Amino acid sequence: MATLVTFHAHPDDECLRTAGVMRKAVEDGHRVVLVVATKGEVGEVPEGFLAEGEQLWERRVKESHAAAEILGVERVEFLGYRDSGMMGEPTNDDPECFWRADVEKAAEQLAAILREESADVLTVYDDNGDYGHPDHIQVHRVGMRAAELAGTGRVFQATFNREFMQRGFEAAVEQGLMPAEAAPKPPENVEFGKPEAEITAAVDVAKYAPVKRAAMRAHPSQISEDMFMLAMPDDAFAFAFGTEWFIRAGQGPGITETDLMAGL
DSSP, rough: OOEEEEEESTTTHHHHHHHHHHHHHHHHTEEEEEEEOOTTTTTOTTTTOOOOOHHHHHHHHHHHHHHHHHHHHHEEEEEEEEEOTTTTGGGGGOOOHHHOOOOHHHHHHHHHHHHHHHOSEEEEEEEHHHHHHHEEEHHHHHHHHHHHHHTEEEEEEEEEBHHHHHHHHHHHTTTTTTTTGGOOOTTOOOSSSGGGGGGOOEEEEEGGHHHHHHHHHTTTTTTTTSSSHHHHHHHHHHHHHHHEEETTTOSSSSSSSSSTTTTT
């Protein structure tokens, strides 16, 4: 048995980026640990969604544990930083937010967990944090440094395959599986994911698509039933989310790995 630690910025990020590899690792007999930098305090919910007196962070923590149980995660840890919000928002200036965290200090927090777990594999995000979110960029910086401090040998940077996503949405529209206006588009002037040529690992997790979708449904404060991930047909979801993409330094060019835990 080996140990996979997945490091994420906010509750619900794990089900969007690494739920498939997490569940695959569990079913292959490995231990999976989820570490989340913040409690997602800056997320938005409809009026009346929360119970009287309930704070959003409380709900999001509960949702994280519910999703973790679905995925088979054995340990969930929060580093205790505040959600920084989107790039350019006033919340970026909060001294308690993750974006403002001292990288070395935060990395040592994560490294302590990696050492406790004798982690074999760590997942972080790519250097642009998928789409430039400050907390996601910080996950990359902190996670890469933590791996150095703890001596964790395999570090995979979770990302999105830019060309694959574009092809998939175009095909879904052409086949009538999704109306053109529903196809998500990245914000203007934002680079989303990474070019296919930079990606070195592609893990087929289509088998775990139902579990991945169930983990998404465990986060109703952020992922509503009418969002495209849950509204699309099952086969379209399996196609769109059935592969998880990563970059590992020293690998490539091209896809050279199809299992984060291979050989462990």
